[in-house]
Amino acid sequence: MFKKILIANRGEIACRVAATARRMAVRTVAVYSDADADAKHVAACDEAVHIGGSAPKDSYLQWERIIAAAKATGAEAIHPGYGFLSENEAFADACAQAGLVFIGPPASAIQAMGLKAESKQLMEKAGVPLVPGYHGAAQDPALLQREADRIGYPVLIKASAGGGGKGMRAVDKAEDFAAALASCQREARNSFGDEAVLVEKYVTRPRHIEIQVFGDAHGNYVWLFERDCSVQRRHQKVLEEAPAPGMTDALRKRMGEAAVAAARAVNYVGAGTVEFIVEQRGAEMNFFFMEMNTRLQVEHPVTEAITGLDLVEWQLRVASGQPLPLRQEDLRIHGHAIEARICAENPDNNFLPATGTLYVYRKPAATAFERGTVRIDDGVREGDAISPYYDSMIAKLIVHGATREEALARLDEALAATHIVGLATNVQFLRHVVKSRSFAQADLDTALIPREAAALFNQQPIGFELAAAAAVARTLLDERALAGDDPFSRRDGWRSHGTGVRRFEFDFGGQHTKAELRYLHDGALVLAVNGAASLPLSFRASGDAIELQAGGQRTRAIVYTQGETDHVFTQAGAAQIVSIDLLAHAGDQAAEGGRLTAPMPGKVVSFSVKAGDKVSKGQALAVMEAMKMEHTIAAPADGTVAELLFAPGDQVAEGAELLKLAA
Secondary structure (H helix, E strand, C coil): CCCCEEEECCCHHHHHHHHHHHHHHCCEEEEECCCCCCHHHHHCCCEEEEEECCCCCCCCCCCCHHHHHHHHCCCEEECCCCCCCCHHHHHHHHHHHHHCCECCCCCCHHHHHHHHHHHHHHHHHCCEEEEEEEECCCCCCHHHHHHHHCCCEEEEEEEEECCCCCCEECCCCHHHHHHHHHHHHHHHHHHHCCCCCEEEECCEEEEEEEEEEEHHHHCCCEEEEEEEEEEEEECCCEEEEEECCCCCCCHHHHHHHHHCCCCHHCCCEEEEEEEEEEECCCCEEEEEEEEEEECCCCCCHHHHHHHHHCCCHHHHHHHCCCCCCCCHHHHHCCCEEEEEEEECCEECCCEEEEECCCCCEEEECEEECCCEEEEEEECCCCCCEEEECCCCCCEEEEEEEECCHHHHHHHHHHHHEEHHHHHHHHHHHHHHHHHHHHHHCCCCCHHHHHHHHHCCCCCCCHHHHHHHHHHHHHHHHHHHHHHHCCCHHHCCCCCCCCCEEEEEEEECCCCCEEEEEECCCCCEEEEEECCCCCEEEEEEEEEEEEEEEEEEEEEEEEEEECCCCCEECCCCEEEEEEECCCCCCCCCCCCCCCCEEECCEEEEEEEECCCEEECCCEEEEEEEEECCEEEEEECCCCEEEECCCCCCCCCCCCCEEEEEEEE
């Protein structure tokens, strides 16, 4: 076994690898960028080496610096994690040339599976089922259009060197193909340095089911069952579970054997995932090879949960030359596991990634980087910043239960106890998905989110009455804490006769709202919201929470105040309510019209208009790239482009005006 390894990654996966290495008495070396100088993964390792600037191209993709760091610190092997260089055959080969062990498959296997078109041809020879499509080398747009027309719409354009949902576009009709192809190629070129694509039949009602495989240098292979990753947005996974609901033993065996055949075809060594598209025709399910990810997957903890194994430990043992610890007949499924990816993003705004500081980051009781009933793997701490340079994932929340129903209940409870303040997240959206009819009943396919959109987006599980009561209670508790023993310093609204009245104004869900608090002579409180009937209000502090009773409704709420905003968390859900200081805002003016601003820090990719062009509402005007994804800026109304304020390639700050639009 190795004495020291270097982890060529950051964030959660670097912490994950470091945790297993520590249990195995293997020392670790972290690498870090300017932005990550104080990151959690740096503290998690025994040593750390600075490798460059904040952008991945200046640090985590600089493999010459990473190899130099490994040699300088005496590391014997490099674990690439996932993303960055994990599927880069040149890096794997360079490690070998430098006398370092690459903890992953041989460069030849990465190369064989790295290009989707070539890998499909290999799988066809190995007898693995394929989706009908075009996987050729010729990339003339007219040829690709003809192939799409031949296959029949809808089709899926995919970057041949792609992964992670990038460089992928679904096209429903022929007239949309050219624009989708250009966008797909541009994103592929920017993400992978290769704009080659393949075109495949888009399977309707597809499920995304993948098989975890492992191989060693002695010719042994096993498959460690399946994971269902059908719940996706923007072709990226949201929830993953194991085993796949509705999977029969016969289908599981066929898929597992096909996955091992795929691994054998490229002499695979280490951890890999063979991904299949599963077509549902009534009770019948047919599967087709989609791609092989030649690395550990983000969702590997659900496989660990149902098998009781540590897959990173297996990676280290196999890379050090040991045989696989178990044979196929030794493997068993135990219970059910689900993983939720907690991301910095706004689901109600097309999953726009968010940046900011984790002002509050509270988690349920859980294990970290090892099997448990509730497990949280993360690479951040309270007070850390989520920057625009890297992926938007904050944490992975994994639950395990004896049954799927038990796991579902455990997941919702754990999500309810996950409190994040400081930037937008998808935590409440995940709760809506978990409670949706389709997910609860395991009616799964990759269109689940759009199908359940009415129940998932723009939901408000906490009404204004409860949010206002919680905000008022938080204010009064804070004021009482500041009051002294002097009766004249009391802030309880007491009057010698009559009733005291205190008025509050809030912004809740984008609506201006009002509340009126009355102090009765006997000390009781009543709260009226938006002119409705008054509700008796009582409350008391209970640790970090407020035990609240408003109008007969008893609620335990935790309220975090950030500036003028109260973030209210309850078992039913969470909400934000903003206190309005009328004196402070008396001079505010209505927002200026005719402006289009960057929704986040990023790079301008292109403008599709020029000064003087007339545009209509909803028309695409510009494309930005941030957090490794492209985002289209559309016209909010009809008008004429007055001026472009940036050029393609320019870096822009959040809120920067990109162009001026005249009415």
